[in-house]
Amino acid sequence: MTPPLPLSVVGIGADGWEGLSPAAQRELAAAEVLIGGARQLALLPAQCAGEREPWPSPLRPAVPGLLAAHAGRRVCVLASGDPMFYGIGRTLTEVMAQDAAVRRPLRVVPHPSSVAYACARLGWAVEDTEIVTLVGRPVDNLVRALHDGRRVLVLSAGPATPGEVAALLRERGFGPTRMRVLEQLGGARERVVEGRAERWDAPAGDPLNVLALDCARAPDALRLPVVPGLPDDAYEHDGQLTKRHVRAATLAALAPAPGELLWDIGGGSGSIAVEWLRSHRSCRAVSVERDVARAARIDRNARALGVPALRVVQGAAPAALTGLPTPDAVFIGGGLTAPGLLDACWEALPPGGRIVANTVTLESEALLTQWYRRHGGELVRLAVAHAVPVGGFTGWRQAMPVTQWSAVKPASSDVPDPGPQEAAAPPRSQDPS
Secondary structure, eight states: OOOOOOEEEEEEOTTGGGGSOHHHHHHHHHOSEEEEOHHHHTTSOTTOOSEEEEOOSSSGGGHHHHHHHTTTSOEEEEEESOTTSSSHHHHHHHHHHHOGGGOOOEEEEOOOOHHHHHHHHHTOOGGGSEEEEOTTSOGGGGGGGOOTTOEEEEEOSSTTHHHHHHHHHHHTTOTTOEEEEEESTTSTTOEEEEEEGGGOOOOOOOSSEEEEEEOOOOTTSOOOOSSSOOOGGGSOOSSOOOOHHHHHHHHHHHOOOTTOEEEEESOTTOHHHHHHHHTOTTOEEEEEESOHHHHHHHHHHHHHTTOTTOEEEESOTTGGGTTOOOOSEEEEOSOTTSTTHHHHHHHHSOTTOEEEEEEOSHHHHHHHHHHHHHHOOEEEEEOOEEEEEETTEEEEEEOOOEEEEEEEOOSOOOOOOOSSOOOOOSOOSOOOO
């Protein structure tokens, strides 16, 4: 059986054919089919005689069909800059891994990325620069990267992106940030547009641009740290909020790691899911909330705090858990006494998965005690007191203590049942924890 021909992917910049290496030029000249964006295909000279096919929109669903249509032919795909840096190279790799019918060896010839060009022009060290892409992503993704004194490069989605970013910076208290729009990097029409976000009024420019941000926070803007325990004022809420100190302890017990998925049940304001997602850009989370207004509020909080990818499911658990992807960790902040909820969460967890449940009620505490006896783990009480004025003096005001159970599901869940359980209180659909 004849092995499939390699699929070539060649990175190209604004400098076009002249900026390509000899190896890249050879790949393009030998191709029978050239696939790329209309702008990229227009950069190729007549000596690239292959059939030219522009990407349709949306792109990703069309990839398997295009590859199948040209099976047995020399295909070369054009990419912007480095194909493996937020580029088509990753998409092709994932599609071919999933579909054996279109699978073939991949040969990548990279070009300097827009990030490499931008850092070279700015004199910025790439390793010290935060990179955020807004290509096909909401502008709210930028919020997590905004910290006073940090340098951020934004991969733009088009000519409107600089104005959208300037508006976001003003809204989030980063109006003093210096913005530079670097257009057509590496090409003959390269130029830079500069200004401050608070006074940005530049018209939309070239669609091929990268934004450089020297982040500067306004003196009165809320400071958002990178560790769990954001200020309570960072959230829109109706009182249904895991407070700052308990939230930090809860995230420590949940122990997020890159790529993991959290179920946040009884989301309230979504603070646990939001801070789980803020711990690493590859983390994922689903927040389940039965109340319609609170579910909408969770979505607003996620966007405001830079994690718009948070999936919000409006519905009552455990029924609303049906069909959700397998979690690595589960947090239950409300509804503990709903029939079957703890059982459903424990059953959904894979071996090694973590569960954390918080409550302030005696009825739910009794239930957690039963589960602690059955499955072990840790049962702790979190008590926080705040100093407040007492006449002309200062005293302590105690917040309601929170009982927290946390456990890791063992490789074998065949743990003997301890026998008859204490009767829990009549089920409630939501506990005020």
